Amino acid sequence: MLGTQQLVQLCHRMLGLEALVHVSTAYCNCERERVEETVYAPPAHPEHVVTLVQTLPDELVDRITPDLVGDRPNTYTFTKALAEDMLIKECGNLPVAIVRPSIVLSSVREPVKGWVDNWNGPNGIIAAVGKGVFRTMLGTGKRVADLVPVDTVINLMIVCAWRTHLRRGEGVVVYNCCTGQQNPITWQSFVRTSFKYMRKHPFSEVVWYPGGDITSNRLKHNTLSLLQHRAPAFIMDLAARSTGNKPVMVRVQNKLAKAAACLEYFTTRQWAFADDNVQALCAALSVEDRRIFDFNVRNIDWDAYIESYVLGIRRFLFKESPETLPKSRALMRRLHIVHILTQVATVFFLWRFLFAPSNALRSIWRRILEFITRAIRLLAIA
Template sequence: MSHAVVKKPETDTCNSSLKQSLHPAQSHDAKLLNGSLTSHQLQPRTNGLTHAAASSAASVASSGRHNGEQSPSYERYRADDSSYVPVGQFFAGRSVFITGGTGFMGKVLVEKLLRSCPDIRNIYLLIRPKRGQEVSARLTELLNAPLFESLRREKPKELSKVIPISGDITSEELGISEKDQNLLCRNVSIVFHSAATVKFDEKLKLSVTINMLGTKRLVELCHRMMSLDALIHVSTAYCNCDRTDVEEVIYERPYNPDDIISLINWLPEDILDQLTPRLIGKRPNTYTFTKALAEHMLLKEAGNLPVAIVRPSIVTASLNEPFAGWVDNFNGPTGLVSALAKGMFRTMMCEKNYVADMVPVDIVINLMIAAAWRTATHKSNDLRIYNCCTGQRNPLIWSEFVKYAMCSVRKHPLEGCLWYPTGELRMNRPMNTLNCIVKHFLPAYIVDGVARLMGKKPFVVNVQNKIAKAVECLEYFATRQWRFKDDNVHGLLHTLSPKDREIFVFDVRHIHWDKYVERYVLGFREFLFKQRPESLPDSRKRMVRLYYLHQLTKLVAVLLTWRFLMSRSKRLNDMWSAFLDNALKMARLIPFL
């Protein structure tokens, strides 16, 4: 079995017309500031190339790879291999630096390293000071979260290994003091870069600053580290969402990353906002666009650093670790299933037979740790990429996900559920829009109107607006399908010993989706809505009442509609009377009647 990799280029020989547009004539400046940029003045990078460079770019584009080549097969684990170093043992005595450590994935990574790599030396977390709260206070708050409960109870001393580093991913040199930079450069041998803005509707300027410039600044710091053995960069499987088949390679870039950085520094933000749709092209948002360019920036800037990229798909609640169903945010499917559980969400645009490529957060974290181990213990000039997805090995389609979610939210209902949970996936936009109006916004305005009459603060319309915005962001991914190749992930799995495979689980074939979704629902019920299992009996009684109320409402709606039609049409009234007469005559023919 062969695996696609990417060779790191020494220089970037391609020019872009975008770069040329960064130094235009004065008259062109005036046109830009007036918002009258024409289509030929801003083109992807292959325009404006020399003939030779254009031919090379075309060749790369046709092959679907950027400086790609075949790598040797992964060697399978052998019990008699005395050179094998277990993953946990590999981290013994090492110090790790993590960006994004206070985020959803970062928290799970910290907890997993402390629990499964007990001899790890230190974990340095890049933490941004907040107004009125120092990084030490933020770290204390982080370690007091439910996620670290078992560690606090069983291995409290391990928590002292976590050391905060004050900094900001948006600042020069990551906002890290010279003293702390020297500390990191002397001690750190493994770096996990998971800091990113995951907001789909983020302004391009901030998205570039965090996802691209943040990556560049981190790489600059890594070049100064004396004993760096692995840099693991967290990207996204959807950075190449403009193509259907996505292999574990870096594809031809849409623009030169340096040109985009120059653009955001040069153009006023209002003009930049106008240009954003043209810049991102077929990609749906600035997140996927900047993540794609960040990979190219990493490819260019990393030089001879030992680097690997992990590309997860839609990251959801934990499968098993540190406990099943843990989640701390309403992003992605979590928010929509939560709204469904509350009875506030009933319809969305979605191709029900397409794959819902979701991956539990602990699966991603275990792969990241294993990728760091592999990168450090098997030196190579190649940049290895791991597509961390479920669609190839254990696919779940959207209709199944909704079915499992619907069953689970009815079985484990939320307290204060507003209506009986129901929902449908549609691909007819006019019908979906009509259902949104009738089933989402009309009830919301009625409830808020009643609240105002009772002197209470209305909130349902505002919630529905937020749900609509979340649905709009997810719709692109729910109405399309991708095939993410994961040969490198599968190959890495077989290099681990059986014991390491049990400790660092990332084999998605073992996920039982019905059970997982049920734990997912129980997880957001407990960790997001703060509702204890003891409240379930009362919630289930309420759900039964809501079910009968829902059925009664449907019956009343049908009767009122029929009554309205009867009152408006004499012909329909006559037909109904004739039907009843015939039915009565037929009934009289039955002997026992």
């Protein structure tokens, strides 16, 4: 927020300033279900917050931060809202535009397909899922996952800088750079498509066959997290200690749990981000400019994009060469067999120790099997 204020002050001293493009976030007004392309009243007075932070001891600031942030998921969305308000108040007659991207992922085309350079947001979670160490996430599968490629955002920033220069003096224009209105994809579809390509293009040294699901049931999620995340991590660390190796899996799971908790607010909710200004800007371009500076999210083929996203994580985050794919695929086939055998063994265990001793449970089990058999026969006839 202070950085934004200082930059605006610097811009006021620039004689040849063409445009100032401020990058915010679509979630700076996350308390609203529908977010228009306008700057809303801030959750607190920016100057008062700055004064508090500068005068109070750090311990006291940490203590009052939850009260300041309120129902927002983090300080990031809070300070972004304050920065927008401060920008509006102090920009004067500067040529200013605000771009609000949603959840930014890898590139769709430039500089190369799938380019990604950080572990933030879903990137770290998807990487862990691909390695087989993360299998359950709290979220509502039918909710729209508002994801946007990084080069789509950059192209919009370039074009809106041009447009802002041409419209100098017409006020601050806000652009919501999102996909949910024009080309939506649900969290469930995103996760399942990711699974498909994690198995097709597996990472190296995968621990277990990638799988799992996103669930809105917190009890189910916590139970699966205990059984599929924490318990295996504890066992693996125990084995590591017994062989003289450094235990790391419990620490890894703790970090993943924190990262997943940060995403829960966004995977359990849905927003409608208006994008009229973005659509109008796209319509104002020539055919050639629309091709060069493509920020039309309708052009995103989600299946192809997610495939390049998984390959991008493999190449740019894990630094794994394409030459390692045959070996990784061979390991994935073995892990798939082990995964199936484990499921069969689990069913046998349930039968042997839970159903077999009880006549009533045995009867229920037989009825379930008979129902499944009849259903399969009916499907075969159809």
